[in-house]
């Protein structure tokens with residue numbers, strides 16, 4: 001079943017922080033710009049908007065974005081929804097590889113349960129100074145593995161040049177929270 005079909009069946013969600021930030025919500029600023037990469041049905045994007053951030057949210061699944069729009073309207077917040085295939089990079093940075101001064105910079109970048117190692121440099125590159133990166137991917141650590149899962153240490157290897165706040169692996173997931181200095 002593809003993502004559009006899943007979203008068509010799942011219905012609207014509830015706003016909520018990225019799972020790795022539950023209990024750590026205070027790491028997220030209440031002003032500035034946020035980017036949610038592979039936002040799905042927009043529960044994190046809407047949570048970020050409710051927190052006070054101006055949010056760009058990107059996903060390839062129109063049904064997910066439609067649920068996000070519905071949730072944002074219900075919660076009375078604005079989110080800029082972008083339908084795009086991330087296999088071609090971030091839509092607004094496609095012309096800026098590596099991101100230049102003209103590319104957007106974000107105070108928060110979230111990428112939860114979507115893994116594309118080719119996108120890692122861009123995710124770090126669009127962080128504003130002091131910006132927070134929050135990423136969760138499927139991991140082979142604590143799982144039987146598979147070609148879609150990150151190997152041990154993948155996130156720390158890709159983002160170790162940032163100031164790492166959380167680096168956890170286990171139970172088939174890897175989480176990293178880090179700040180650009």
Ligand SMILES: C[S@@+](CC[C@H](N)C(=O)[O-])C[C@H]1O[C@@H](n2cnc3c(N)ncnc32)[C@H](O)[C@@H]1O
Nearest residue numbers: 003038039040059060061085086087112113114
């Ligand atoms: C496991 S869901 C995660 C959704 C959301 N981040 C969350 O945590 O609830 C994976 C998401 O990645 C999106 N996705 C998969 N491949 C994509 C691609 N090439 N470009 C854009 N989005 C993609 C799917 O549409 C889906 O919404």
